[in-house]
Amino acid sequence: MESMLKPMRSGDQDVLDKDASVTPQGGVNDTYGEDAATENVAITPWARLVASGLELLRNPKYNKGTGFTEEERDLHYLRGLLPPAVFTQDLQMERILNNLRQYETQLEKYVDIMDLQERNERLFYRVLIEHVEEMLPIVYTPTVGEACQKFGSIFRRPNGIYVSLKDKGKVLDILKNWPEKDVEVIVVTDGERILGLGDLGVQGMGIPIGKLALYVALGGIRPSTTLPVTIDVGTNNDSLLKDPFYIGLRQKRATGQEYDDLIHEFMMATKQAYGEKVLIQFEDFANHNAFRLLAKYSATHLVFNDDIQGTAAVALAGLLAALHLTGGTLSDHKYLLVGAGEAGSGIAEILALEISRQENKSVDEARKRIWLIDSKGLVTKARYESLQEFKKPFAHEHPPCSTLVSAIKAIKPTALIGTSGQFGAFTKEGLEELSAYQDLPIVFALSNPTSKSECTAEEAFLYTKGKCLFASGSPFPPVTYGDKTFVIGQSNNCYIFPGMGLGCVISGAIRVHDDMFLAAAEALAAQIRPEHLEKRQLFPSLKEIRSISAHIGAAVAAKAYQLGLATRLPQPEDLLSYAKRCMYTPTYRRYR
Numbered sequence: 001m002e003s004m005l006k007p008m009r010s011g012d013q014d015v016l017d018k019d020a021s022v023t024p025q026g027g028v029n030d031t032y033g034e035d036a037a038t039e040n041v042a043i044t045p046w047a048r049l050v051a052s053g054l055e056l057l058r059n060p061k062y063n064k065g066t067g068f069t070e071e072e073r074d075l076h077y078l079r080g081l082l083p084p085a086v087f088t089q090d091l092q093m094e095r096i097l098n099n100l101r102q103y104e105t106q107l108e109k110y111v112d113i114m115d116l117q118e119r120n121e122r123l124f125y126r127v128l129i130e131h132v133e134e135m136l137p138i139v140y141t142p143t144v145g146e147a148c149q150k151f152g153s154i155f156r157r158p159n160g161i162y163v164s165l166k167d168k169g170k171v172l173d174i175l176k177n178w179p180e181k182d183v184e185v186i187v188v189t190d191g192e193r194i195l196g197l198g199d200l201g202v203q204g205m206g207i208p209i210g211k212l213a214l215y216v217a218l219g220g221i222r223p224s225t226t227l228p229v230t231i232d233v234g235t236n237n238d239s240l241l242k243d244p245f246y247i248g249l250r251q252k253r254a255t256g257q258e259y260d261d262l263i264h265e266f267m268m269a270t271k272q273a274y275g276e277k278v279l280i281q282f283e284d285f286a287n288h289n290a291f292r293l294l295a296k297y298s299a300t301h302l303v304f305n306d307d308i309q310g311t312a313a314v315a316l317a318g319l320l321a322a323l324h325l326t327g328g329t330l331s332d333h334k335y336l337l338v339g340a341g342e343a344g345s346g347i348a349e350i351l352a353l354e355i356s357r358q359e360n361k362s363v364d365e366a367r368k369r370i371w372l373i374d375s376k377g378l379v380t381k382a383r384y385e386s387l388q389e390f391k392k393p394f395a396h397e398h399p400p401c402s403t404l405v406s407a408i409k410a411i412k413p414t415a416l417i418g419t420s421g422q423f424g425a426f427t428k429e430g431l432e433e434l435s436a437y438q439d440l441p442i443v444f445a446l447s448n449p450t451s452k453s454e455c456t457a458e459e460a461f462l463y464t465k466g467k468c469l470f471a472s473g474s475p476f477p478p479v480t481y482g483d484k485t486f487v488i489g490q491s492n493n494c495y496i497f498p499g500m501g502l503g504c505v506i507s508g509a510i511r512v513h514d515d516m517f518l519a520a521a522e523a524l525a526a527q528i529r530p531e532h533l534e535k536r537q538l539f540p541s542l543k544e545i546r547s548i549s550a551h552i553g554a555a556v557a558a559k560a561y562q563l564g565l566a567t568r569l570p571q572p573e574d575l576l577s578y579a580k581r582c583m584y585t586p587t588y589r590r591y592r
């Protein structure tokens, strides 16, 4: 049976062509190019197919594989195209997990599970949602890092949009090639700072794909509304430029005006294609672009930078949770942040903001509790003139300290937070010094992937003699020290961005405000219960993440309404139950 070609209903928002060039003045959408005003303009011949037979089996959105019922096999021309057995989705999931567990390497698991996303989307998300703790280290950090390093070699089927310098002037057309018109969340990278692995060029695409899989699985965003994007302006990674299997532009990175123009064209095109309320998450840009792009587009787009703001919120939630054990308030602590880039400065700023709100003091005053270390040592006033802008507010009067140990000795921090991307930066000596003058030192080793973590969980407990309150960016198994076993909370922005996205979508937010991140952090910290604290676990289990994301989503939405940034009116009475009801579920639907 041939697929039936079904014309679109006019007025269908899914397919309305929003290109200003084919929309006459007056704003009437001219889907079919029927207006005199657009006579000489090319239009897109959109069409919708009702899939059946082999086409249905090859469509990941609708394919159920062996999960198609007998009735569906008859109705949709599938009989004979599948082996006779009919599996439940549960049994299919068990088979997938059995197969995955046979592989020897994490990368093989990655390739296999991402292949499932391209074959049977609902089954993929069911596996992710129900086995989140097992699957996250595969589709996300640390394995996604290795996948990006080898992306050219393992590349099978494309997913997402690639915008390269070659596409200048055509970015809107490219977005139109994406089959979905109702895009709500975009994650975009230019691949220059992929986790702590540096410049991976276009191969950074693994990150937007992975992050958006988490938006769906962890935050309940509908898969059809997500769009991974990589902007390819070249790479300065010489080994990639020499690699015959490299899949990106083979040139050094464009900078300056050329770079800015392409990003600007992309940002404008997203609004033209998807409207004012499309959420854009900047991800893994190098910091020389990250801060200025965020500043530039925050005023005109619904945009945030995950590495700056998402990381800040998750770390703040961990610190708020730690207070249950240390006692006191945030301002009773002294913070030493090792790594003063996007993540480090982001955490420093949100901390200062939260302290200033809690203590009713100025942000400048609050900043005095917070110290930064970068690759040149302690950030001090003496270095002021040569510092990047985002470090300047934390440059305090102090003699220079070139090593971590000397800085710990001089400042006596109660919390040590690593975002340096330097494996082993938290040395035995440093951790011993930190635990010499306090009972419960806070140690966060947030750099990803695992190979870049400032210390392992085991080292943290060993060198602090079991005293520390530890969290890490990538997952670590529980650690036993003496007669106690500690569960390691993952201070990773994946606790925040799915709920942030959900909150923006359900409220119809038009801008992201810092207070929405504070609300997200507080909502996450509120999920900590005594049973977590008994194990010194500063983040709730990822098994609970869907419910956590709903709470964060509701808190973010509530803040958006309060700030007048929400457009979905009237405001639902019970935002939490509304958030839950809006979440995507991957169970198979019946087909008629």
Ligand SMILES: NC(=O)C1=CN([C@@H]2O[C@H](COP(=O)(O)OP(=O)(O)OC[C@H]3O[C@@H](n4cnc5c(N)ncnc54)[C@H](OP(=O)(O)O)[C@@H]3O)[C@@H](O)[C@H]2O)C=CC1
Pocket: 193, 194, 195, 196, 197, 286, 287, 306, 307, 308, 311, 314, 338, 339, 340, 341, 342, 343, 344, 373, 374, 375, 376, 418, 419, 420, 421, 422, 425, 446, 447, 448, 449, 452, 472, 473, 474, 491, 492, 493, 494
């Ligand atoms: N857990 C999480 O959720 C997240 C973790 N991260 C991780 O954090 C790391 C950094 O990311 P990001 O902040 O975006 O990167 P940036 O490049 O913006 O910042 C890195 C910072 O580390 C500093 N640094 C480098 N070497 C040293 C050193 N030996 N000692 C002290 N500081 C050093 C750099 O110094 P200088 O300024 O002098 O160059 C810079 O300030 C990555 O590994 C990333 O994966 C990032 C986002 C989220």
Ligand SMILES: CC(=O)C(=O)O
Pocket: 141, 194, 195, 196, 284, 306, 307, 447, 448, 473, 492, 493, 494
């Ligand atoms: C988690 C994350 O966003 C990073 O490491 O860059």
Ligand SMILES: [Mg+2]
Pocket: 195, 283, 284, 306, 307
């Ligand atoms: Mg990141």
